[in-house]
Amino acid sequence: MNEKRAILGLKVVLWICALTPAAWLGAAFYFDAYAANPVAKVSLGANPIEKLTHVTGMTTLVLLLITLSVTPVRRLTGWNRVIKLRRTLGLFAFFYAFLHFSIWSGLDQTFVWAWMIEDVIERPYITVGFAGFIILIPLAITSTTGWIRQLGTRWTVLHRGVYLTATLGVIHFYWLVKADVRLPLFLGACLVLLLSWRVVFSIRKRRRVSPRKDTAPATP
């Protein structure tokens, strides 16, 4: 009962935290649009479309990495119920990815298809970002309990796509900065840590589950 409460509490915290960037952008938009005196600290600044794009993109990456840390946390702490946060986290990541994509296509490119197609084809950083977003769509659709039941083990395989999206997302970020690669490299290091933990974990698990015959203890 206490554990359930803890999860519920965490979920409330998660919703509040995950909605904070969107709320901040909304408030900044409101103040810029309607406040008689602009609020300097809460403002989209001189290039609002760029600010909207950056904040939603950054939030997507952070949420993807947090989503990917749920399983390691679960295995390392043995606290299995933490898995209940994973879907919410993943869907929030998709929510921000969708906002990010919509802001790019609608506000930045103003739905000029020729510009967008050219960018997706010719600009590698946009190509990988776009691919990462496309991969997330089927994952978001199949995140319901019904789909999980229906797909069974195939669901697990399909949802490994999130590893690819997170990787493409970090590359997208790394390729678009001009000189200051510190933040993309930091996120990349976090991603490598999270993915390599999975590799090590699955190797160990395989050894435990099916020990090689010649090393199996002889049974009398």
Place this chain on the structure above:
Amino acid sequence: MIIRTRKPSDVPSSEITPEHVYVNRRRFIRNAAVGAAALAIAPRALRGITDGPAQEVPARFANMKSELGEELNPYRDVTTYNNFYEFGTQKEDPSRNAGDFQPAPWSIRVEGLVNNPGDYNLEDFIGPSNVEDRVYRMRCVEAWSIVVPWRGFPLADVVKRADPMGDAKYVEFKTVVRPSEMPGQRTRVLDWPYVEGLRLDEAMNPLTLMTTGVYGMDLPNQNGAPLRLIMPWKYGFKGIKSIVSMNFVEEMPRNTWWVQNRREYGFFANVNPQVDHPRWTQKRERRLGEFRRRETLMFNGYTDEVQSMYEGMDLTRWI
């Protein structure tokens, strides 16, 4: 006999906009004809805050326009959104982190292949030059642009006073190094000091402005106080800030962004919509304060003034 010379600050009273008109202008409201319903509710926010009581600027700028009839970007845009990696790599960083910088006293060294080398304090460096307002478009290599009323004098004046020798082909400029006042210099994001250069004919071009101010006032720290370059037909990174030295040399200087990545940033860095940055398009740009991207102009719209300098050069190679 009294000889009256007209200073840039002398404005006939008929040209001065009444303060209430100026303070209440709302350029966004006027420009608010955006079709989409979502945009119609708050177009101002998507075009950026560009008015408000951030800074009183001299009234003569209220109706000033560029030679193409473009409106000026407000003081707030110019002073809160720019690149100056010495103070951080985000656009807001210079305005946030430049507060401790001391632009006075200031001294500039003129050296190299010149007949009149020397160290000058700022006042002597400006010397007899006529400081004037000049409205220029600035096009950043990152595909955004801004219209700014700079204040300065022709770099050609400085070059003439320095009196270059026959071997001098280029001028190399350096930014001050002061990690204690410039937090970005405590990181290794770029090779410090920031270095830029011009060919001698580019330095002599009448458009090239040794810039000491903006909106009729001294340059704020974040914009390169007390002295910076503006070449409006080149990408913004050529406009080196907080200059402490000018070296007349024979070889093409190794400018900072060229050193950082020569495949992406050249020595000339002329605005050219036909040559894309390897990672993004240079065909279009977002003018701060506008919603939809606009077409980028060859040489940023200054073709008549500068193209003769590049005749016979392959501008797809000499980026």
